[in-house]
Amino acid sequence: MIDPASRTKSIELSLIRKMFEVTNPDAINLGIGEPDFNVPENIKQAMKDSIDENDTHYTSNKGIIELREEIAKKFKNENGIDTNPENILVTAGASEALFICAQAFIEKGDEVLIPDPGFLSYEACVKIANGTIVPVDCTMKNEFKLKAEDVEEKITDKTKAIILNSPSNPTGAVMEKEDVKAIADLSMDKNFLIISDEIYEKIIYDKKHYSPAKYSDNVIILNGFLKIYAMTGLRIGYLTATEDYTEELLKVHQYNIACASTTSQRGAYEALTGPQDEVHKMVNEFKRRRDLIVSRLNGMGYETVNVEGAFYVFPKIEDEDFVMKAAKAGVITVPGIAFGLNGKGHIRMSYANSYENIEKAMDILEERVVNG
Numbered sequence: 001m002i003d004p005a006s007r008t009k010s011i012e013l014s015l016i017r018k019m020f021e022v023t024n025p026d027a028i029n030l031g032i033g034e035p036d037f038n039v040p041e042n043i044k045q046a047m048k049d050s051i052d053e054n055d056t057h058y059t060s061n062k063g064i065i066e067l068r069e070e071i072a073k074k075f076k077n078e079n080g081i082d083t084n085p086e087n088i089l090v091t092a093g094a095s096e097a098l099f100i101c102a103q104a105f106i107e108k109g110d111e112v113l114i115p116d117p118g119f120l121s122y123e124a125c126v127k128i129a130n131g132t133i134v135p136v137d138c139t140m141k142n143e144f145k146l147k148a149e150d151v152e153e154k155i156t157d158k159t160k161a162i163i164l165n166s167p168s169n170p171t172g173a174v175m176e177k178e179d180v181k182a183i184a185d186l187s188m189d190k191n192f193l194i195i196s197d198e199i200y201e202k203i204i205y206d207k208k209h210y211s212p213a214k215y216s217d218n219v220i221i222l223n224g225f226l227k228i229y230a231m232t233g234l235r236i237g238y239l240t241a242t243e244d245y246t247e248e249l250l251k252v253h254q255y256n257i258a259c260a261s262t263t264s265q266r267g268a269y270e271a272l273t274g275p276q277d278e279v280h281k282m283v284n285e286f287k288r289r290r291d292l293i294v295s296r297l298n299g300m301g302y303e304t305v306n307v308e309g310a311f312y313v314f315p316k317i318e319d320e321d322f323v324m325k326a327a328k329a330g331v332i333t334v335p336g337i338a339f340g341l342n343g344k345g346h347i348r349m350s351y352a353n354s355y356e357n358i359e360k361a362m363d364i365l366e367e368r369v370v371n372g
């Protein structure tokens with residue numbers, strides 16, 4: 001085999017994916033970050049219409065104008081952020097948005113601050129861009145919230161960017177407004193970029209979401225339809241930033257995928273303009289599941305923090321064999337260490353599974369892993 005590039009060699013395949021390959025197909029999957037709901041009917045219909053109407057050709061590189069106009073309205077009405085359709089790029093999921101941010105702005109010698117624990121793709125995308133990772137501790141003492149003072153300590157003259165993710169994968173932590181604002185202020189004072197991954201924005205309980213773009217111009221917001229409208233396989237997301245930033249991002253996007261899927265864009269348009277009751281139902285159901293999983297884990301003696309968003313819980317479980325024992329007993333989970341050094345001694349469990357399956361999974365863990 002011809003040698004891969006050193007940047008490819010420097011990263012590993014995702015540990016989460018590896019977990020799926022070793023466990024039996026009947027196991028209850030608390031490993032994957034994927035809603036168990038289906039795409040709402042009105043969105044399905046819009047996509048079927050797009051095919052029937054032969055609306056399956058290339059769109060503008062940025063995405064169809066009607067969709068970008070709706071996204072701009074969403075930013076104004078829900079986030080209080082003034083943007084315009086020209087500064088919005090529709091992408092193949094938040095994953096592509098993240099990748100093009102790294103390719104457009106990070107290069108050798110650049111330091112990029114990422115939350116530890118944090119989503120796996122952050123480290124990989126920065127490394128593929130030849131950047132240097134600087135983890136910022138998100139500790140259990142702070143309920144895994146990223147704190148502005150911890151960020152400030154890690155800033156050097158090489159700091160090029162920070163990636164924020166609130167609500168967080170893998171901890172469910174929601175950042176406090178004062179930290180979001182303080183980091184936004186720092187980005188202006190010290191001149192670095194904030195890549196704000198807001199994909200779980202709407203899966204939030206009893207808290208409010210704040211975007212740093214409200215307080216700084218050095219922000220690229222990443223978001224998507226996948227988590228909130230259960231459209232994961234349809235690969236559709238978006239980003240916004242000021243004009244100077246979007247122009248550079250467009251170059252990479254254009255030569256990478258040309259445009260997002262036309263059919264998925266039609267579905268996304270319907271998602272934004274159609275009824276929102278399914279989203280509310282989904283969030284209420286996630287809240288019910290969160291209450292169940294947290295109380296069952298606490299009942300087994302595992303400490304958790306106040307889980308305020310997304311659909312993950314990150315209990316303190318120091319038994320190093322727990323993940324394997326659970327997998328053998330029929331419950332898939334992910335070792336916290338996969339998300340950074342601060343994940344050691346924790347396990348990520350996703351509650352994007354049915355209430356009944358979560359109950360069953362907790363029974364299995366209690367009977368066969370904890371007391372087994």
Ligand code: PMP
Binds near residue numbers: 197224232236
């Ligand atoms: N960011 C975070 C924090 C995620 O958890 C995920 C999906 N697991 C993504 C981005 C990628 O989302 P998409 O499927 O839209 O590419």
